[in-house]
Amino acid sequence: MKVQFNSDREFDVIAIGRACIDLNAVEYNRPMEETMTFKKYVGGSPANIAIGTSKLGLKAGFIGKLANDQHGRFIEQYMRGVGVDTTNMAVDTEGHKTGLAFTEIKSPEECSILMYRDEVADLYLQPSEVNEDYIKKAKVLLVSGTALAKSPSREAVLKAIHLAKKHDVKVVFELDYRGYTWASPEETSVYYSLVAEQADVVVGTRDEFDVMENVAEGNNSETINHLFKYSPELVVIKHGVEGSYAYSKSGETFRGDAYLTKVLKTFGAGDSYASAFLYALITGKDIETALKFGSASAAIVVSKHSSSEAMPTVSEIEQLIAERSEKAEQTV
Ligand SMILES: Nc1ncnc2c1ncn2[C@@H]1O[C@H](COP(=O)(O)OP(=O)(O)O)[C@@H](O)[C@H]1O
Numbered sequence: 405m406k407v408q409f410n411s412d413r414e415f416d417v418i419a420i421g422r423a424c425i426d427l428n429a430v431e432y433n434r435p436m437e438e439t440m441t442f443k444k445y446v447g448g449s450p451a452n453i454a455i456g457t458s459k460l461g462l463k464a465g466f467i468g469k470l471a472n473d474q475h476g477r478f479i480e481q482y483m484r485g486v487g488v489d490t491t492n493m494a495v496d497t498e499g500h501k502t503g504l505a506f507t508e509i510k511s512p513e514e515c516s517i518l519m520y521r522d523e524v525a526d527l528y529l530q531p532s533e534v535n536e537d538y539i540k541k542a543k544v545l546l547v548s549g550t551a552l553a554k555s556p557s558r559e560a561v562l563k564a565i566h567l568a569k570k571h572d573v574k575v576v577f578e579l580d581y582r583g584y585t586w587a588s589p590e591e592t593s594v595y596y597s598l599v600a601e602q603a604d605v606v607v608g609t610r611d612e613f614d615v616m617e618n619v620a621e622g623n624n625s626e627t628i629n630h631l632f633k634y635s636p637e638l639v640v641i642k643h644g645v646e647g648s649y650a651y652s653k654s655g656e657t658f659r660g661d662a663y664l665t666k667v668l669k670t671f672g673a674g675d676s677y678a679s680a681f682l683y684a685l686i687t688g689k690d691i692e693t694a695l696k697f698g699s700a701s702a703a704i705v706v707s708k709h710s711s712s713e714a715m716p717t718v719s720e721i722e723q724l725i726a727e728r729s730e731k732a733e734q735t736v
């Protein structure tokens with residue numbers, strides 16, 4: 405099975421949401437209290453995905469709002485430098501700040517993120533800063549769930565989705581749940597459901613779908629039975645190192661195994677997975693291959709220090725897939 409996209413569009417992917425800063429512990433395998441130095445990278449899930457798809461050779465653009473300071477300028481320069489179109493990144497004029505994510509790497513399995521996201525510029529994106537002429541140039545609008553957490557960013561994203569549907573741009577919804585940005589689980593569930601029901605493709609972890617459904621331990625069949633009554637044609641549910649599943653509206657189920665690797669830290673997996681999965685879909689590969697691309701890309705990024713800078717190239721992904729399938733053949 406393949407997903408069809410409009411071929412006559414200038415941009416493969418336009419992502420909307422936050423572009424922020426990750427400060428990753430340089431001395432890792434210890435608690436953050438003992439970490440004295442942090443390395444700066446561009447971060448924020450949709451920015452990571454725009455960077456990841458651009459590094460894979462897609463034409464990516466970004467809609468978001470940056471702080472009018474050194475951090476905002478660093479983010480814009482970095483994203484432009486890796487080929488992301490930044491012409492639709494607005495600059496805040498009201499003194500709002502860049503979101504910061506300090507990452508703690510206690511061990512490869514035990515990682516956490518300490519986020520500074522009060523009054524962040526990205527959540528002040530205005531609907532008037534979402535441009536119809538820009539959106540209609542895209543094959544895919546990639547929506548990050550966190551951008552729905554507060555107004556006016558929430559309305560800006562809803563406007564972007566409306567315009568995407570008007571111009572036959574596929575809406576890919578990455579649930580990207582960050583609890584502390586939301587007022588209550590009920591509120592998250594309302595907006596996640598609203599957007600997921602309108603999206604063409606929905607991607608998230610099993611835990612994130614539970615948040616969307618406001619349930620404790622949901623199951624994949626109930627999730628897809630519900631979503632396939634609405635717009636989605638493809639639903640991807642990730643189960644961490646246990647792998648991921650893609651379900652199509654036409655009734656097929658595909659499973660993608662994770663590629664085991666020497667893990668440095670666990671964050672970055674989701675964004676690298678989304679970048680390569682999208683790359684494969686947009687370049688006409690089938691779902692099985694897209695799952696392999698997503699998993700291989702994630703395996704590469706979890707073995708490195710950053711999320712954005714570590715995003716792999718197509719040949720690195722293909723090499724990992726080829727090595728692992730050779731190994732699997734030898735063990736049969
Ligand atoms: N420790 C790991 N080693 C190798 N691959 C991993 C690991 N953790 C996750 N992955 C890959 O990344 C994908 C997404 O990971 P997951 O943890 O579900 O997402 P998120 O980072 O969004 O929470 C998984 O489906 C798997 O292919």
Ligand SMILES: O=C(O)C[C@@H](O)[C@H](O)C(=O)COP(=O)(O)O
Pocket residue numbers: 424426446447448449450452505517670671672673674675676710711712
């Ligand atoms: O999304 C953020 O604001 C932080 C990210 O930049 C950070 O690199 C991260 O947590 C990525 O994790 P993922 O969701 O597992 O890809």
